[in-house]
Amino acid sequence: MNPLQQHCLDVTRRHFLRGCGVGLGKIALAGLLTDRLAGPALAANVNPAPSLFPRQPHFTPKAKRVIHLFMAGAPSQLELFDNKPELARLEGKPLPPSVIGGQRYAFIRPDAAVLGPRFKFARHGKSGAELSEMLPHLAKIVDDITLIRSVHTDQFNHAPAQIFFNTGFSQPGRPCIGSWALYGLGAETQNLPAFVVMSTGSGLSGGSALWSSGFLPTVYTGVRLRNQGPPILNVNSPAGVDPQLQRDTLDVVGALNRKRMTDASAPEVATRMASYEMAFRLQTSAPELMDLKGESRETLALYGCDPDKPSFARACLLARRMIERGVRFVNIYHEGWDAHSDVAGNVRGNAVTTDQASAALVIDLKQRGLLDDTLVVWGGEFGRTPMVEFNPALGRNLGRDHHPQAYTLWMAGGGIRAGLTYGATDDLGFHVVENPVHVHDIQATLMHCLGFDHERLTYHHAGRDYRLTDVHGQVVKAILA
Secondary structure, eight states: OOHHHHHHHHOOHHHHHHHSSOOHHHHHHHHHHHHHHHOHHHHTTOOSSGGGSOOOOSSOOSOSEEEEEEEETOOOHHHHTOOOHHHHHHTTSBOOHHHHTTOOOSSSOTTOBBOOOSSOEEEETTTTEEEETTOHHHHHTGGGEEEEEEEEOSOOSHHHHHHHHHHSSSSTTSOOHHHHHHHHHOOSOSSSOSEEEEEESSOOSSGGGGGOOTTSOGGGSOEEOOSSSSSSTTOSOOTTOOHHHHHHHHHHHHHHHHHHHHHHOOTHHHHHHHHHHHHHHHHHHHHHHHOGGGSOHHHHHHHTOOTTSOOHHHHHHHHHHHHHTTOOEEEEEEEOOOOSSOHHHHHHHHHHHHHHHHHHHHHHHHHTTOGGGEEEEEEOSOEEOSBOEEEGGGTEEEEOOEEOSOEEEEEESTTBOSSEEEOEEOTTSSSEEESOEEHHHHHHHHHHHTTOOTTTOOEEETTEEEOTTTTOOOOOGGGBO
């Protein structure tokens, strides 16, 4: 082999790109400068993080985006969705041991007395779906949603159950549904985060693991917006720093970061670079997003929203504004449904807070032609027991404990059939007796609506391929449009 041949073999792609006067850093920087010079039309369609480039799913999707209204703490299906007159007849008597089996509970004895439904139920719409009197607004749109009364889960404590629903695994460290959606689809906008998280309530047992990207690149992590003050901390420029100085600074920092990413093959640098650029754009896009003064009085009244006060209604209206601006996945966590005592008061208070805005979101999306390709999901991590929780030592009375065997959630839009009630529980609301739907099945169905075969959307980590549903889950085809 002559010296020229040996020299050619020694030259790698990295040597070429770094040493020939072009370089990956210059290529990437040129791309960003092109975005700036080409103007807003191009910038709106190009994302500086390659991992967030828009991508095609496995097949044509019905849903392009998701709004997930997660009712943390677990709403009582027996006071909202699943009417059980037999419980009223048996109130005060213990359930037969044959019904309970070996199920253990955190705060009540297995022989605890039955507690009847606290509210009246009635049928609504052409579909005749039965709902509690606590859901008067949902009753108006019942023909636009699918009620799933046969959901069940493997977890019976809040943190693992919340993490399980959102990530498919009961311990922190796995990617959440929103992160999987971004990994598969990429982003439609670079002016706002593609995955946004909001919360309205007292706190989340599962914490930030609920919107974590887990072992996926951190660019897929959800961005949490605050309820008061600036939506994201430290986005505004310090005093004395004008936009041009900040832009020039970011360009220099970006060039250094690109060199670092090229030299050290450090993929997390891409997340850092994307975060800097996003923060710069958020200085304009975030205030515009959060300013509800342009919304009509009719729209604000529909949601029951005071534009100047943080609330679940305001979060729902912001979610609609976000998807209009290209946000791919929105999580709204409403905490406070954990009714260990006074289940009637708990449901009444939370229903007043959430019912109108949840229904308004569906109505608003439908009026704007957005419901057909936006999937809305409403529900918690598990259900509540047919038996009463009574514990004077803890000051608890007329509550319900955690119940993983059966609960209800609803879905709308984005490829879901309208006006359907699916699944059923026994006369006591204890066990699923018709069309059981596991949490993994909900996840598989959600991925299907976004255009993915949940068994093929995988990520190689720690020696094997992982997916949202792990080795479980079936698409619930009966609820698809």
